[in-house]
Amino acid sequence: xxxxxxxxxxxxxxxxxxxxxxxxxxxxxxxxxxxxxxxxxxxxxxxxxxxxxxxxxxxxxxxxxxxxxxxxxxxxxxxxxxxxxxxxxxxxxxxxxxxxxxxxxxxxxxxxxxxxxxxxxxxxxxxxxxxxxxxxxxxxxxxxxxxxxxxxxxxxxxxxxxxxxxxxxxxxxxxxxxxxxxxxxxxxxxxxxxxxxxxxxxxxxxxxxxxxxxxxxxxxxxxxxxxxxxxxxxxxxxxxxxxxxxxxxxxxxxxxxxxxxxxxxxxxxxxxxxxxxxxxxxxxxxxxxxxxxxxxxxxxxxxxxxxxxxxxxxxxxxxxxxxxxxxxxxxxxxxxxxxxxxxxxxxxxxxxxxxxxxxxxxxxxxxxxxxxxxxxxxxx
Amino acid sequence: xxxxxxxxxxxxxxxxxxxxxxxxxxxxxxxxxxxxxxxxxxxxxxxxxxxxxxxxxxxxxxxxxxxxxxxxxxxxxxxxxxxxxxxxxxxxxxxxxxxxxxxxxxxxxxxxxxxxxxxxxxxxxxxxxxxxxxxxxxxxxxxxxxxxxxxxxxxxxxxxxxxxxxxxxxxxxxxxxxxxxxxxxxxxxxxxxxxxxxxxxxxxxxxxxxx
Numbered sequence: 001x002x003x004x005x006x007x008x009x010x011x012x013x014x015x016x017x018x019x020x021x022x023x024x025x026x027x028x029x030x031x032x033x034x035x036x037x038x039x040x041x042x043x044x045x046x047x048x049x050x051x052x053x054x055x056x057x058x059x060x061x062x063x064x065x066x067x068x069x070x071x072x073x074x075x076x077x078x079x080x081x082x083x084x085x086x087x088x089x090x091x092x093x094x095x096x097x098x099x100x101x102x103x104x105x106x107x108x109x110x111x112x113x114x115x116x117x118x119x120x121x122x123x124x125x126x127x128x129x130x131x132x133x134x135x136x137x138x139x140x141x142x143x144x145x146x147x148x149x150x151x152x153x154x155x156x157x158x159x160x161x162x163x164x165x166x167x168x169x170x171x172x173x174x175x176x177x178x179x180x181x182x183x184x185x186x187x188x189x190x191x192x193x194x195x196x197x198x199x200x201x202x203x204x205x206x207x208x209x210x211x212x213x214x215x216x217x218x219x220x221x222x223x224x225x226x227x228x229x230x231x232x233x234x235x236x237x238x239x240x241x242x243x244x245x246x247x248x249x250x251x252x253x254x255x256x257x258x259x260x261x262x263x264x265x266x267x268x269x270x271x272x273x274x275x276x277x278x279x280x281x282x283x284x285x286x287x288x289x290x291x292x293x294x295x296x297x298x299x300x301x302x303x304x305x306x307x308x309x310x311x312x313x314x315x316x317x318x319x320x321x322x323x324x325x326x327x328x329x330x331x332x333x334x335x336x337x338x339x340x341x342x343x344x345x346x347x348x349x350x351x352x353x354x355x356x357x358x359x360x361x362x363x364x365x366x367x368x369x370x371x372x373x374x375x376x377x378x379x380x
Numbered sequence: 381x382x383x384x385x386x387x388x389x390x391x392x393x394x395x396x397x398x399x400x401x402x403x404x405x406x407x408x409x410x411x412x413x414x415x416x417x418x419x420x421x422x423x424x425x426x427x428x429x430x431x432x433x434x435x436x437x438x439x440x441x442x443x444x445x446x447x448x449x450x451x452x453x454x455x456x457x458x459x460x461x462x463x464x465x466x467x468x469x470x471x472x473x474x475x476x477x478x479x480x481x482x483x484x485x486x487x488x489x490x491x492x493x494x495x496x497x498x499x500x501x502x503x504x505x506x507x508x509x510x511x512x513x514x515x516x517x518x519x520x521x522x523x524x525x526x527x528x529x530x531x532x533x534x535x536x537x538x539x540x541x542x543x544x545x546x547x548x549x550x551x552x553x554x555x556x557x558x559x560x561x562x563x564x565x566x567x568x569x570x571x572x573x574x575x576x577x578x579x580x581x582x583x584x585x586x587x588x589x590x591x
Contacts, residue, residue, distance in 0.1 A: 087477060098475075099475065099476075099526055099528055101476070101477050101478065101526075103477065104477075104478070104479050104480060191480045192440060192480070192483060192484075195436075195437050195440045195441065196440065196441060196444050198437065199392065199394070199437075199441045200394070241435065242436060243435070243436045243437060244435060244436070244437050245434065245435035245437050245438060246435075248435075248437050277556070281432075300557075301556065322557065323527050323557050324527065324530075324557040324558075324559060324561060324562060325561075327527040327530065328527075328530070328561050328562065328565055329561070360526070360527035360528075361527075361528070362527055362528065362531075363527075
């Protein structure tokens with residue numbers, strides 16, 4: 001019998017307590033919009049339609065305590081704020097139901113690491129933003145863009161309030177940041193070029209990342225203030241062990257992860273470390289983070305059971321029903337995996353059940369339903 | 381000196397390797413022997429990757445150094461380009477534009493001496509069929525990160541069968557969420573969890589001995 005609210009349940013798990021049952025907090029927008037009968041484009045650009053699609057999904061497939069990262073209504077901001085605009089459904093020739101994807105191209109050259117420092121990271125970023133958004137050179141258009149960002153954030157707040165009325169918390173709202181290394185690799189330099197830079201221009205990369213750290217953290221703080229949700233999604237993929245050796249991780253990435261987490265924790269904001277790909281060999285590095293102040297959210301590639309073993313007494317573990325299983329698996333397989341997660345990771349608290357990483361658009365509805373119902377079925 | 385070239389590549393000594401290759405070429409060393417030593421070096425890098433001594437970062441850097449060294453050697457090779465170990469068509473399946481894994485696999489296969497025809501990303505099944513017919517490739521390597529890609533891989537495998545190219549032509553798949561279940565769904569011949577595995581599969585299917 002549930003006796004906690006969704007908010008209490010999630011917060012209890014994050015602080016390593018044992019809630020009345022394991023909370024379930026998937027990334028579900030892509031799937032819910034499809035299931036709810038709207039296009040991916042509508043999900044990105046029409047928050048009210050996206051909310052209705054999510055409610056239909058919950059009514060028919062099962063309740064959830066919260067949404068992890070949400071893309072609903074983010075279309076305009078994504079297209080404005082990302083220097084290298086991604087494939088956005090229904091925009092620039094993409095079909096309305098195309099899959100949202102990042103482009104893997106370099107927007108900068110190696111010599112620009114030092115330019116970034118000389119110009120100042122914020123000005124440099126604005127310069128880069130204007131390459132693909134030349135209209136922002138016009139001050140009037142720039143003001144309009146800022147108004148769009150603020151206006152859409154107010155819509156997010158109203159949506160979050162609506163969904164809270166239905167018992168659905170927003171885990172990280174739209175508070176999304178990437179540590180400088182991840183940011184440069186994902187959005188500015190392309191993975192391959194960036195990796196080579198780590199060998200050829202180590203000092204320049206390190207200096208540029210240090211310069212970017214402050215502005216990125218401050219941006220996260222502003223997003224938290226706009227949303228009112230005191231948790232922040234910090235994305236990690238390209239500094240994982242799938243991509244980077246321990247030597248490079250210790251030299252470049254670890255100081256960043258520690259500094260960025262410390263920045264938010266000291267301000268009472270919970271970092272949700274959204275870790276895609278394989279972080280298993282790097283788990284031990286995160287033991288030094290303050291106890292009960294972070295969430296480690298895994299995508300099904302890392303060994304989540306090992307995460308519990310190494311980090312379970314330090315931070316909440318979250319994950320990780322794999323996308324492949326949700327699409328191709330049988331409900332019995334999903335049920336068995338969720339049961340194992342809940343019983344082995346959730347029996348003493350400190351665990352949140354989630355998808356790993358996103359419930360895919362083409363997941364089988366019966367598998368999603370099985371995942372959502374498992375928390376009531378197996379929590380003790 | 382040629383042994384030195386191999387070990388310099390393994391240790392990712394970019395500048396020293398460049399100097400050694402230039403010196404060897406000035407001395408009149410056989411260019412094909414130099415290429416073979418570089419390939420040996422890549423083989424050792426692959427072994428270290430499999431033994432978790434090296435990670436993807438080192439794999440990428442070694443491939444970059446290999447390419448740079450090869451660019452120095454190629455003008456000295458004349459008509460002797462070395463024997464091709466087989467032809468491979470590679471691409472990211474339709475609907476998916478992720479290219480990191482696909483590019484790394486293509487680069488490593490080239491380093492091993494395969495002729496690789498990279499069709500890029502978001503590649504329709506018929507383009508794989510056409511390229512295999514045009515090149516006479518013995519292997520198709522399909523990549524994908526999205527679950528959408530599973531369906532496109534399946535369509536591609538079926539299109540290659542319908543064109544009468546399989547079972548002589550082999551199809552391998554890879555990408556973040558790919559596993560044995562996806563292999564069964566797609567109906568490919570095998571799958572790999574990383575680039576080193578892809579090279580091994582190429583060796584097995586094209587009979588040229590992988591890393």
